[in-house]
Amino acid sequence: MANIENSAGKPDAGLVRKGLIQAFFAALLAFGMFVLYVGLKTDQNISNELVIVQRWGLLAIFVIIAAVGRFAVVMFAATPGLFATTMRVVVPIAVLLIVGYLAYVFIREQLWGDLLTLGVLVVLAALLGVLIKYVLLPAEERRRERNVEAERLGLPLEASPYETHFLKAVLVALLLYPVMAVALRGPQGSLTFVDNFGIQILIYVMLAWGLNIVVGLAGLLDLGYVAFYAVGAYSYALLSSYFGLSFWVLLPLSGIFAALWGVILGFPVLRLRGDYLAIVTLAFGEIIRLVIINWTDLTKGTFGISGIAKASVFGIWTFDVGKVNNFAKVFGLPSSSAYYKIFLFYVILALCMLTAYVTIRLRRMPIGRAWEALREDEIACRSLGINTVTTKLTAFATGAMFAGFAGSFFAARQGFVSPESFVFLESAVILAIVVLGGMGSLTGIAIAAIVMVGGTEALRSMDFLKEIFGPTFTPELYRMLIFGLAMVVVMLFKPRGFVGSRSPTAFLKARKAISGSFIKEGHG
Known part of the structure; x- marks a missing residue:
């Protein structure tokens, strides 16, 4: 450590020189990667001619971020305590700058x-x-x-x-x-907060909690989870359009259909593990999407299904403006679409609570213990007499069922479904939420969903960034780049996720003495 830190615990000059060299090469690499994508952009002028717009300032920002990030990684990885010391200075300054800018915007715009x-x-x-x-x-x-004393005495922990x-x-x-x-x-003003930030985040929380059963508890890498989401959405859309069934009938049916497809997927992948399992599940998700696109007689292909019936309050009150039992008319409220969004918020919140409750209960049951054993070591799981076939099938079916619930809710919320809503990127985002939050941790996954999905929605509304980077800057185009950088940072400093929890639910809390008759010859 002599060439890394001096006696005062500060980084040595040799380490600083190494960090600067690597930062320089990172800046060159970033320049080469982004010069054609960020620095130069093709656009059309007033005469409808194709021109190249130069954005060297934005390119410089990307290059600086890459250089500073690489320098920080080198310094923080080799110098313990430097990260905490730096954050004590950087975080207050950043908070003051953000608060000051927001105050300036509020005062200027009143x-x-x-x-x-x-x-x-x-x-x-x-x-x-x-x-x-x-x-x-x-x-x-x-x-x-108290738990230290209880563990010493062999008593249950609080x-x-x-x-x-x-x-x-x-x-x-x-x-x-x-x-x-x-x-x-x-x-009307609450629509953005309730719909974009509330309902949208809770949908992804429910999807991530469902995928957590497959990935976090059973240890099965599923890259085609969005297929079950699509099955639930199209089940609701088709049955509602052709047979006129209500939301409360189609909600459990959509979950059952998605669980059935989960079992169908589970059978071909019983012998697969790791990367091979991921490839097969990815192919399954693409097959479902391509079937939806090409079966135009039933699904209408890329045009999608529109005019999907809205959900009602258990069939008593509806949210259709022309109906006599309209919610706003019955209670004498002014006509607004906000009431339907508020109702949907409480519905998806109840579905999320149901998902969490079922997950917690199943994890404490024998099937949950079997999932955890399968996650840790499939061969040892099989040697213990656990039927790995039924264990995998139940994991796929249970996770797919909750995706079907979320899909049917998505169709009722949007009133329109199309194949563009169920691409592979959705599966990648859901899986990223599970990994970043901490596989097996419901709280961590919820936090990750708030950060990722809420951050995406916040970027959509940050029009003031155009004042900083120019009128051609669109935050939505760079949100995946920002999330990629955020994922790298989180994986460097929190490799097990925000709230990593992979400890089994059943373990020996204290040593116990056993009778000598169990270890005599003839008894094992």
């Missing part, structure tokens, strides 16, 4: 409604921080002290207060989220 919303969110975040620091953290410390209190507070906040959005922004 967006007092947005300022009030931001203020309420800051107050709620501060209250949450106070709750964690002065209530949950002391309780957690006391619990750890649950974490984060699981018993914090998650309950999060559930209450989710229940109040649409009400707060309507109170702060009005019915």
Whole structure:
């Protein structure tokens, strides 16, 4: 370590020189990769002629990010403690700059409604921080002290207060989220928060929790998970259009159909593991998508299916404007599409809670223990007498069932389905959420879904970035690049995900003495 750190714990000059050299080569590589894609862009002028737009400033930003990132990786990897020291300086400065810029935008545009919303969110975040620091953290410390003594005596351990209190507070906040959005922004103004940030995130949370059963618990790499999502959506769309069945009848049917396809997929892949399993599941997802595109007599191909019936409140109240039992007319409310979105928010929230409850219960049952054994070592799992055939099939079927639920909800929410909504990129995003959140951790996966999906939706609304990078800058085009960089950073510093949890649910908490008769000759 002499050539890396000096006696004061600071990076040595040789390490700095090495980091600068690697940063220079990273900048050259980034320049070569992005010069044609970012620096030069083909566009049409007023005369409808093809011209090349030069964006050297944006290219310079990409090159600088690559160089600084490579330099930081070299320094942080070789110098313990430097990352924490740097973050103590960088994070407050970044927060001050962001807050200052937002204040400037609010004051310049006089967006007092947005300022009030931001203020309420800051107050709620501060209250949450106070709750964690002065209530949950002391309780957690006391619990750890009691568990040390309980483990020594062989007594059962206490649950974490984060699981018993914090998650309950999060559930209450989710229940109040649409009400707060309507109170702060009005019915129409709350659509963006309830639909784009609320419903969209919860759909991906449910999909990721369903895939977590296959990948996180059973250890089966599935790259075609979006196929079950498509089966659920098209099952709802076709049965609703041709037979007029309601949402509450088609919701369980869509899950059953998707689970059936999960079993059909499970049979050909019983002998496959690892990369071979991933290739077959990827092919299955593409087969489903191509069937949807080419079976035009049934699915209408690339044109999609439109005019899908909306969901109703258990058939009592509908959200169709022309109906007598319209929700707004019955309760004397002004006509608005926000009520339907709020209703859908609570429906998808209930579906997410159902998914979490079933996952937790199954993990504690013998089938959940069998999934974990299959994940750790399939050969050892088979040697213990566990039927790996039924174990794999139940994992595929259960995960596919929740994808079918989410697909039917997606069709009811959109009112339109097409093959473009079920491409491989969706499977990749869902799998990335599971990996980043921590395979096997429901809380971590939910956090990853909020970061990834919420970040995507936030980039769509960041029009002020055009003022910085120019009018031709479109944040949506670079969101996957940003998420790719974020995934690299997370995998470097949190390789097991935000909340990595792969410990089995059944393990020996304390050593126990056994009788000598069990180890005599003739007894094993």
